[in-house]
Amino acid sequence: MSKPSHDRGLPDTEAQCIVSNLRISPRKLNLVAAMIRNLPAGKAVATLTFSKRRIADQVKKALQSAIANAENNHSLDVDRLVVARAEVGRSIVMRRFHARGRGRAARVEKWFSHLKIVVAERAQDEGETA
Numbered sequence: 001m002s003k004p005s006h007d008r009g010l011p012d013t014e015a016q017c018i019v020s021n022l023r024i025s026p027r028k029l030n031l032v033a034a035m036i037r038n039l040p041a042g043k044a045v046a047t048l049t050f051s052k053r054r055i056a057d058q059v060k061k062a063l064q065s066a067i068a069n070a071e072n073n074h075s076l077d078v079d080r081l082v083v084a085r086a087e088v089g090r091s092i093v094m095r096r097f098h099a100r101g102r103g104r105a106a107r108v109e110k111w112f113s114h115l116k117i118v119v120a121e122r123a124q125d126e127g128e129t130a
Helices: 026-036 041-049 056-072
Strands: 014-022 081-099 105-121
Touching: 014 056, 014 081, 026 041, 026 056, 026 081, 026 105, 041 056, 041 081, 056 081, 056 105
Parallel strands: none
Antiparallel strands: 014 105, 081 105
């Protein structure tokens, strides 16, 4: 027995990549995701390549995966792809304890995040020259 097939949730002009449980807080990841929202895919990859943020490399891998999904699975034109959505969500929070003075303890929270990148093929503009 196999799983039942489901209808595709995205339009035919979109492809996505989902990364679960990234070891960074959602607030910090959202700063990187905001840098690439609504950018052309090539420019977004270049922006992440030269970003100084630690998590930018993993976001770049997710973006490249979404671009590859668009090209190989959905036959979209790579040159016309735009980052339509870059959504950040909350995942688990690991709670640890850090020893403090006089036998006390302080709680340390280690946040995890989810990332969803959706790339869409924009319509061909009339005045665009290749």
